[in-house]
Ligand SMILES: NC(=O)c1ccc[n+]([C@@H]2O[C@H](COP(=O)([O-])OP(=O)(O)OC[C@H]3O[C@@H](n4cnc5c(N)ncnc54)[C@H](O)[C@@H]3O)[C@@H](O)[C@H]2O)c1
């Protein structure tokens with residue numbers, strides 16, 4: 001499909017190739033999208049829509065109307081909204097509702113919302129009666145370009161982000177671009193951070209396209225958004241299809257996240273949006289790449305800073321501890337899932353467009369943090 005096709009009717013399909021766990025990502029809007037989506041709904045004895053208090057009044061009835069002809073029963077679970085609720089207590093609300101309504105192991109879960117709902121619903125699907133099918137219906141830009149794809153599901157632990165979870169793939173991802181119209185600006189920016197991430201780790205032509213089109217994206221131009229969602233999903237699909245469970249290549253999707261997750265946990269979950277923390281984390285990871293000699297000069301850093309600022313994203317990481325800031329960051333980052341034998345491993349650029357992961361001495365990272373984060 002080209003950008004010239006009618007955005008109101010065309011539906012893009014991207015396939016995640018994982019053998020028997022393969023599934024399509026459908027990108028479009030309204031009736032044409034859902035006419036295709038229904039053909040991929042998993043069969044089941046019931047459907048349970050999991051959503052939150054913000055998204056339910058906006059889109060739950062629309063989704064229920066799509067599901068009702070296909071399932072004997074459609075249930076609705078409405079969770080509290082926010083990253084602070086991505087925990088065991090909230091996860092249990094899903095199990096309580098499913099057991100209470102008699103959902104059996106042929107039940108199908110539908111995650112309707114952003115990444116928090118998607119990650120928790122996916123984890124619930126992985127666990128309920130040892131595994132039931134689930135479908136992602138992402139309604140934030142971040143969820144459409146990243147979290148709904150690839151099967152990482154999790155809840156947070158006070159000591160670390162996404163620490164309890166499973167790799168568990170959805171059966172289908174349905175990205176309805178029309179839902180983005182109600183997204184508040186800070187959430188749109190948060191999604192743009194993960195879109196921008198795909199440039200330096202994989203595709204600098206896409207980064208250049210983003211530099212040219214950032215104003216259109218911020219203005220929610222339909223064709224620009226569709227291209228950004230499609231290209232992001234293509235890149236994520238290629239990476240996940242090559243390395244489903246992050247034994248190597250998939251780590252590049254964590255660019256900026258070693259620092260970013262420390263910011264989220266250190267500031268308290270919900271104080272910094274995930275995408276905002278990733279933006280500040282990408283700046284630090286780029287500075288680290290430069291400090292290690294992988295970037296010849298600061299030209300890419302300056303381009304990244306300019307693009308993030310135009311996307312209304314933070315470029316300055318916060319102080320987590322006034323007295324011992326670097327030590328606090330290092331302690332939080334040591335819990336990162338990429339850490340091996342106590343050594344923190346960072347995703348670095350070498351050059352922009354290509355990334356690798358490497359153990360870096362604490363002293364080098366502490367120097368960077370002390371220089372980059374004003375006390
Ligand atoms: N599994 C993965 O691969 C992966 C990838 C990236 C991020 N994540 C996780 O995703 C989470 C962040 O996701 P997020 O940025 O979508 O945050 P979110 O899920 O908290 O959603 C952001 C806010 O937007 C609201 N919202 C959702 N859709 C809306 C709409 N259409 N209109 C108006 N409001 C709407 C939500 O209720 C919430 O208040 C983090 O927990 C992060 O760790 C996971």
Ligand SMILES: O=C(O)C(=O)C[C@@H](O)[C@H](O)[C@H](O)COP(=O)(O)O
Pocket residue numbers: 146150152161162194246250253254257337
């Ligand atoms: O899909 C992946 O792989 C990613 O790393 C995508 C990230 O944007 C996402 O935030 C993910 O949840 C982080 O994974 P984690 O394993 O570091 O918790």
Ligand SMILES: [Zn+2]
Pocket residue numbers: 146194257274278
């Ligand atoms: Zn992320």
